[in-house]
Amino acid sequence: MNVFILLLLMISIGALIGGLTNSLAIKMLFRPYKALYIGRFRLPFTPGLIPKRQNELAKQLGRMVVNHLLTPEGLRRKLERPQFHNQMTAWAQKEIEEWLDHPKTIESLLSTMNPKLSSEQIEKYVSEWVEKRFHSMLSAHRHSTLESLLSEEWRDKVEEGSDRLADYIHDSVMRYFQSAEGKRKVTALIENYLDNQGFLGNMISSFLGPDGLTERIYPAMIRYISDDEMKYWLRGMLKSELEQLLKQPVGFYEEKLKSITVGEALGRTVAKSLPIEAWLSKSVKDWTGPYRNHIIQQWVPRLVNESIVLLSSKIESMMDSMHLAEIVQEEVEAFHVGRVEEMVLGISRREFKMITYLGALLGGIIGLLQGIIVLFFG
Numbered sequence: 001m002n003v004f005i006l007l008l009l010m011i012s013i014g015a016l017i018g019g020l021t022n023s024l025a026i027k028m029l030f031r032p033y034k035a036l037y038i039g040r041f042r043l044p045f046t047p048g049l050i051p052k053r054q055n056e057l058a059k060q061l062g063r064m065v066v067n068h069l070l071t072p073e074g075l076r077r078k079l080e081r082p083q084f085h086n087q088m089t090a091w092a093q094k095e096i097e098e099w100l101d102h103p104k105t106i107e108s109l110l111s112t113m114n115p116k117l118s119s120e121q122i123e124k125y126v127s128e129w130v131e132k133r134f135h136s137m138l139s140a141h142r143h144s145t146l147e148s149l150l151s152e153e154w155r156d157k158v159e160e161g162s163d164r165l166a167d168y169i170h171d172s173v174m175r176y177f178q179s180a181e182g183k184r185k186v187t188a189l190i191e192n193y194l195d196n197q198g199f200l201g202n203m204i205s206s207f208l209g210p211d212g213l214t215e216r217i218y219p220a221m222i223r224y225i226s227d228d229e230m231k232y233w234l235r236g237m238l239k240s241e242l243e244q245l246l247k248q249p250v251g252f253y254e255e256k257l258k259s260i261t262v263g264e265a266l267g268r269t270v271a272k273s274l275p276i277e278a279w280l281s282k283s284v285k286d287w288t289g290p291y292r293n294h295i296i297q298q299w300v301p302r303l304v305n306e307s308i309v310l311l312s313s314k315i316e317s318m319m320d321s322m323h324l325a326e327i328v329q330e331e332v333e334a335f336h337v338g339r340v341e342e343m344v345l346g347i348s349r350r351e352f353k354m355i356t357y358l359g360a361l362l363g364g365i366i367g368l369l370q371g372i373i374v375l376f377f378g
Helices: 002-028 054-069 072-079 083-100 104-111 118-141 152-178 181-196 198-226 228-245 250-257 259-273 276-281 282-315 315-322 325-334 337-377
Strands: none
Touching: 002 072, 002 337, 054 325, 072 181, 072 282, 083 282, 104 276, 118 228, 118 259, 118 276, 152 181, 152 198, 152 228, 181 198, 282 315, 315 325
16 A cells, blocks of 8 residues: 555656646746846846847847748749739729729819819919920020921921912902902002102093003002912012021020010910819719720739739849848837737647646656656665
């Protein structure tokens, strides 16, 4: 009976020591969180293993994440998967579709970004922008001739326009003098001329009379005006004037036209001609309605694909600039050990209990062996 009690006692003591040892070892992984001191002397094994090595653990975790978990190759493979492409395209199409169907007007959307922005303010911005661009263009080309600024195509169009203007002037003059008003004007000119010629004029007028002289001069004038030679002369004159104007530098026109006044007038004219208020009163849906399907079905997939390709090509530089290892290290260092303990125990509590029980089992076996040895040699 004494032998049985001795063996049971040895087994119990061994199991208790083994279980407590393993349980204490598990606790010492995390506790104490801070070093404990008696006077100036720090107690050994304080703080626990993880709190003591938290900085080193953080550094190693940062390296592990960058070198083995979040690698550029792994992220690139994820980005290039067709499933990821489809998911991103579907998400982008949904978001863009909601935005395109937005009922708010452009003015209300702009007011959220800038409450002071109004149609009058936008009109002012447009006017000032046009004026600045006008003066900037003049400054850049002040010493250049107008001819040098025009392309070959535009020079041909200007010459063609000059010929059309000459033909229009010729036809207008011819129609005027062929009308009754034109004939009366010619008669009045002849009468005025004869009245200013003194005795000679009175003598001619008494012989022929103004109407007779008009009947002689008027047909010859009409024939001369209607002749193609008159048209070609007018074309040549306008073309010669045009060539002289094209050879003038831009600064010549700037002085003649008073560029400051022209710039202001041009800016105001352009701003007034734009239906800014009507544009702002339209909703996003009204603006994008005609292009809605084209944007969603064609533009969005193409944009998503181009974005993924660009992101995939720049992923190494992006990861380097983000310093992921340092981010992980800083987060782990700032992580409270108590939360780490709670998280680890929450995941592995059962396994730690089994380790404790295993320690008790091994301690009990060792106690049994010790009891047998004591009985054998006792």
